[in-house]
Amino acid sequence: MLTDYPKAIVTKDGTSVLLRPVTEYDEKELNRFFSEIPMNEQWFLRHKLDEPETLHRWIERLDYSRILPIIAEREDDRKIIANLRLHLHEAPCILHVGHLRVMVHPAYRSQKVGSWMILDCIKTAMDMGLEKLIAEFVSGVEDAAINAAIKLDFKHEGVLTDYIKDQNGIYHDLIIMVRNLSSDWSDF
């Protein structure tokens, strides 16, 4: 299914954007992308890809069978404007589940780029035969992403109260959302 990429979308302002998997050649541009994420948001990254050495190691070990990283890049200047990672599992008991994380450059957050990336992830997960997609969001920080996920039929499945601490020591809830992919017959 990776042969389906790149996939084109057009943002609300008419910018042509391509979605495609990350390759080893994207390190420099990904460094720039993460460096332009506000510091107060970088704090919440579970995998510190905003640190060049961590990103370098991560790129060196790209393995699409474990993590499928998709980027959105402007077609005109190849600037990366969003990044989504679909984490897959090897253990048979959770082979049917994927975890997604998404981050959009601040300048493109009102352009629905994140929504298209999540939709692309849902379709890819379906094509892979996954049955559930799980997304975790920090309450009060990623509310726009939560709203985008709700529009794509993600449901609140749980809350880990005060699970996340920000750089000022303030606690935030972690919202766990699930998108079931194995719906049966049409309900129309």
Added chain:
Amino acid sequence: MTKSSSDLQNDDREAPAFSLETDRGSVLIRPKCEPELFENLILDDGLGHFSHYSSIIQKLDSFQKFALRKDGRVSLAIKSPDVVIGYCIGSYPEPDDRWSALGDLMYELAALEISRNFRGLSLAFLLLDQTMKEDFFEDKITYMCGYSWHWDLEGKNLSGGQYRNMMKQLYGKFGFREVYTNEPNIALRPENIMMIRVGARVSTEAQMKFRHLRFGMKPK
């Protein structure tokens, strides 16, 4: 009078009709049928109303309407001598359809269906194969829209995601690939799918116009 399969064959087309023997009888694959053909045929009872699914075409008149349209195409799978067991229909988009904004560039494969009684014989592949052989398609962006509420998930015993995959594989054999769009019906469900095949003579400019149209931006 019911025509025999030999009467139905006509060599005056790019992909000629041909027949094949199956474990369920002799089947004629006939591309680009003439409008007058349909009155002498009957529909197989595996095409019709079911509890979770209804065929898109339920009357022979509908075939005739498509065949009479400008560049309309109806390809049929006919069980000898006169039973329609599958069909593939192509035409330009309706005037109120978003894609009509690009005029004759866009051509829709509007329906492809095989009777419940004749599945598993590769008839969908053969119908598409015969339909898509024409040079006509090299000047077109040919598209199909798959809506999960039209799919026979019960009859195929598949989930929406599995059916979607089946469509991707089938149409992918003919150079179709999935594209994204905010067209409301396609966007309503993630298993819904729009696939396109870009003809060899379609310009890059026309492709970009179509890309923008997919996201609601009309060509200037």
